[in-house]
Amino acid sequence: MKHDTPDFSVPQRQSAAAIVILIAKSGVQIAKSLWPILLVTLLRSKKGSSPDKYLYIVIGFAALSVGYAIIRFLFYRYYIQNNSLVIQTGWLQKKTLSIPLQSIQAVHLEQNLWQQAFGVSKVTFDSAGTEKVEAKMEAINVYTAEQLKQVLLQYKITTDTAEGRDAARPPVQYNLTIGDLLKLSLSANHLEAFLILFVLSINILDDLRKAFEFDGWGWMESIFGDMKDNMVALFSVVILLVAVVSVGFSVIRVFIKYYDFKMDSGGHQWRVSFGLFNRQQRIIPIPKIQLFSWHANYVRRKINFWMLDLKTLGDEKVQPKQRLKIPLTGFQSAVNIAASYQQSPVFDPAQGAGIEPAYWQRRTLMVSLPVTIFVAAFAAVWLQWQALWLLALLPVWALQNFMRYQNFKWFANHEGVQLHKGLWGREYKLLVWKKIQQVSYAQSPYQRRHQLATLQFTTAAGAVTLPYLPLEVCRRMVNGVLYTVESANEKWM
């Protein structure tokens, strides 16, 4: 099908499908919050009773939502004027949002099931500001959305190239196979998956009880009550059930989220697309990355599966769950991608510098010991002398502190600092000096007596902390880093 290239200098409306999507969004929201009342009302009215007043309220609320959606659609216009993307909204309270094109860092296209059905995309923008998403368009025709994205990003590429920022960066091309997704899901945090399921089940059982007067808890008791005489069988069934359900849930979650994961680089940015039902396409401008890290839990470390965690400007305002984490099938993939962020190779932790042993000793004395005593004293109310067994927690925590100390390695050069840390899992963190916003160091009374200090480098998206360094090293680092940041006057974004 041939499409005409839209003229973005003329005010444009969203696709007509936006009305349906806006109504549907309101509908889903209403249904989510009112479904037990709706269900009860509908069931009762079937029994011949007069229509409930709740139904009128719901219908009235839905009508308002439809009206609101139509007004939002009719009074929404967008266009490009004087190198700015202008978005006009509102009927009674009019609002004009003007985003300078040079500040648009990324354009995201997203398609959930609704949007796929109507052949439209949701379009969102990231700007150089700290707001997570400055503006969004609910439903733009897919072709128009692609054209708009190209127009907006072309401006950025042109200006960046003119400023000489589009330096040669190693190309990145990467995708996840079905096997990778299986590895990713099997090594996921099943305890978290179980807890999510558990909370959901409680809510559903509660809602069922309200809607149908169905006693879900009683039903479960009747099933497991029959088995209570055979505790071994009961425990085996419960553990097996929990394991199967949690792993199954993890597999489904991972496949829905990461299906058909693709990542490739386009000079100064990465393009990432993924998702089974809710297909997302994200653009990550490399200059916007402030901190670069990748980590693995114990299981994933053993199967060489890592999660890339990019801290970009404005991340602190985004919910942790919504932040983009990129699964990597091997340590080398992380090293290859890291080359886009910094020139220096990733260091070998065995060759890195450590921190002072006072770190684990003080942590044990000042944190683990008081917590152990408090826990034991609290438990003694019920367990009496048996609570003394809880003091065994102290050597366990002390050992953990010691392992954290041993695994903490760092390396710094003219370009930045690199960290390696973890207890059972591992995390690598890279920071280039030009991203630094602030430098600070702190000393507790113990550190003052022993000429030690804790150093922190703060960026616009998080901080890197080097605990328990010799004071002399700390001062040299502060002086050197400040000299680098203040004399070079390099762009940090």
Added chain:
Amino acid sequence: MDFSNNIVQVQDIPAIEEVTFRPLEDNYLLAVRIAFGINFLLFGAALTAGFVFITKLQIPWLMYVAGGLFAGLSLLIWVGNNLNYRYSGYALRQKDVLYRSGWFVHKTNVLPINRIQHISVQSGPIERRFGLASVSIFTAGGSSADFTIKGITDKTANQVKDWLSELIKTGTDEA
């Protein structure tokens, strides 16, 4: 092409340990003590009222524990305020702003001027009574100030703000 790449001697790099910090104004300690006194009276009155009017709370050991905790905490805050005042100070260099604070853990923050986004000056009613103000300096990323220099005169605060604003503007124009 104008290009230079001179060797930088390590001893020529400005050293943070050589910076002389300017102490906070004398009036500031008085302002902090007055604010503490007001809070002490308010919380003390609320605690006393609780024990006088709520009979269920009139348990001797509970009253001793609550009173002891209140007195201990108040003493700790009083001592903390005094120590913090003595240690706190600020310094302005050509390329950065330094601020140190803390009574138990001593902390020194350094903020390069080429990273400052904006600056604000503010003062509360007690500060205004003593002609004092605070300067908050913001960088990118967070919504809260990176640090706030408290306990300087209103005049100094505005001078610092104007000086930094001018430097930021010059830096932006050059870029």
